[in-house]
Amino acid sequence: MLIFDGALGAQPFRGHQELDTPPVSKSRIINQLLLSVWLATPVDFRVESRSETSTFLSWTNQHGAGVTGIKIERALGDGAFSVIATLTDLTKTTYEDTGLASATRYRYRISVTDS
Numbered sequence: 001m002l003i004f005d006g007a008l009g010a011q012p013f014r015g016h017q018e019l020d021t022p023p024v025s026k027s028r029i030i031n032q033l034l035l036s037v038w039l040a041t042p043v044d045f046r047v048e049s050r051s052e053t054s055t056f057l058s059w060t061n062q063h064g065a066g067v068t069g070i071k072i073e074r075a076l077g078d079g080a081f082s083v084i085a086t087l088t089d090l091t092k093t094t095y096e097d098t099g100l101a102s103a104t105r106y107r108y109r110i111s112v113t114d115s
Contacts, residue, residue: 053099056095075108086113
């Protein structure tokens with residue numbers, strides 16, 4: 001996840017990524033499947049540039065079989081995330097978010113969708 005603060009620029013999210021693991025009673029195959037899906041998320045997600053009203057995002061794809069799209073979400077300040085784009089062209093590694101307000105903090109996150 002990236003946090004963009006108009007005064008500070010892009011700041012990488014320094015927390016941790018959470019993975020919902022099933023209870024111990026679930027099979028090992030399901031655990032491995034969940035881990036595989038989790039690892040399919042694009043990496044190196046970053047803000048390449050920011051203008052008064054737009055942000056240009058980029059990432060590196062590392063998805064595997066079964067991935068059908070790339071979902072980009074945005075949050076205003078500390079608010080809830082909402083989907084701003086679902087890309088079905090899996091070769092895309094950039095997205096421009098337009099119509100933004102100046103001097104406003106936005107957060108972004110990226111994930112994959114599957115069939």
